Amino acid sequence: MLILVTYDVQTSTTGGAKRLRHVAKKCGEYGIRVQNSVFECVVDATQYKQLQLALEKIIDPEKDSLRFYNLGNKYNSKVIHIGAKETLDVEAPLIF
Amino acid sequence: MLILVTYDVQTSTTGGAKRLRHVAKKCGEYGIRVQNSVFECVVDATQYKQLQLALEKIIDPEKDSLRFYNLGNKYNSKVIHIGAKETLDVEAPLIF
Numbered sequence: 001m002l003i004l005v006t007y008d009v010q011t012s013t014t015g016g017a018k019r020l021r022h023v024a025k026k027c028g029e030y031g032i033r034v035q036n037s038v039f040e041c042v043v044d045a046t047q048y049k050q051l052q053l054a055l056e057k058i059i060d061p062e063k064d065s066l067r068f069y070n071l072g073n074k075y076n077s078k079v080i081h082i083g084a085k086e087t088l089d090v091e092a093p094l095i096f
Numbered sequence: 097m098l099i100l101v102t103y104d105v106q107t108s109t110t111g112g113a114k115r116l117r118h119v120a121k122k123c124g125e126y127g128i129r130v131q132n133s134v135f136e137c138v139v140d141a142t143q144y145k146q147l148q149l150a151l152e153k154i155i156d157p158e159k160d161s162l163r164f165y166n167l168g169n170k171y172n173s174k175v176i177h178i179g180a181k182e183t184l185d186v187e188a189p190l191i192f
Contacts (some may be wrong), residue, residue, distance in 0.1 A: 004165055006102060006115070008131040008181070028100040035104040035161055052176070061179040064130055069100055070177040071165060082149070085104070085153040 002075040003048055003068055005031070005039045005055070010063040022058045026051070034085070065093075098171040099144055099164055101135045101151070101188070106159040118154045119162075122147070130181070 001031040031041025098153045105116040127137025
């Protein structure tokens with residue numbers, strides 16, 4: 001299933017920049033970055049739970065915001081991109 | 097249906113800050129801001145198309161990125177929020 005992860009990390013506070021880097025790094029382990037603080041992760045239910053728990057440990061819940069959106073398994077028709085930085089279709093066959 | 101709008105606008109270029117304001121303003125006419133560059137819009141198909149066209153006119157497609165995610169009509173169970181700035185459930189009855 002496709003999980004969209006969006007986040008706002010308050011970098012004006014101490015440790016904020018570090019939390020931001022760690023959130024992006026952790027999301028990168030599960031999916032691809034499509035915008036500055038937006039990742040698309042194709043994961044199963046177990047991986048989704050792992051990602052949630054891992055990110056919860058990184059953020060400061062008083063200052064930072066994490067949002068997860070579950071677009072299910074049939075998601076191609078649900079996503080529209082306009083403008084710069086088109087992303088690679090994570091599941092399309094790589095043709096060389 | 098719930099449409100998630102995420103965007104990256106390049107503010108380092110001329111007119112970028114203005115485009116950013118206008119994108120946010122336009123999204124605000126259709127939904128609520130849940131993170132810095134993330135809006136949740138409960139719209140019908142016509143409004144969705146209007147929003148897309150309006151935002152396409154505002155951005156610079158060479159520099160800015162717009163993404164739309166369609167979460168359909170039964171979306172409550174598809175969205176998880178962790179951390180700061182919980183948003184109002186846009187369709188929940190306001191109880192005074």
